[in-house]
Amino acid sequence: PGGIDLVGEPIDLSKVKTPLYFLSTKDDHIAPWKGTYKGALLTKGPVKFVLGGSGHIAGVVNPAGSHKYGYWTNTKKPSDADEWLAGAQQHEGSWWPDWFAWVKPKAGKQVPARVPGDGALKPLEDAPGSYVKVRLDQQPTTE
Structure with missing residues (x-):
């Protein structure tokens, strides 16, 4: 609580209770x-929490058929990242098959892709969105 605020909206990550597949990449700058x-x-x-090999782009967009980079998993959640x-x-190869195995039991039936802006909710802004440029170390503190 009080750690981050996006466009004036305080975000409390401790209230997030949904299952998360949290992908990061080892060399992400x-x-x-x-x-x-x-x-x-x-x-x-x-x-x-899954750690992909490579950096911000290549580690995420590593296709399922690729045998590049690899990824790491750990069922334990120590407080220290190096200990994790x-x-x-x-694991060798892409993290995508791991994600698919994780998400499949949580997903409903497949539906056709939606076209952004065609429904009741209009797009707020073009991708990737201004929130991706927010840095925690540049946020004002509320203490």
Whole structure:
């Protein structure tokens, strides 16, 4: 509570109780994984933290058929990111099949893709959205 605010709206990650597949990448220069790991621990729902190889783009857009980079998983959630990695299991290939196995039992039936803006909710702004440029270290504190 009081840690981040987006466009004037306070965000309390401790109130997030939905299951999360939390992907970060080892060499990400925009969202360093040790910081995102700390963020994943702030939520109250079940979290699967996955660390992809490579950086911000290549580690995320590593296609399922690719055998590049690899990824790490760990069922334990120590408070220290380095301890998490030391206990993690390394896997070859893309993290996508792991995500699919995680999300499939949580998903309903497949439906056709929606066209942004065609429903009752209009787009707020073009992708990727202004929120992705917000940095926690540049947020005013409320203390």
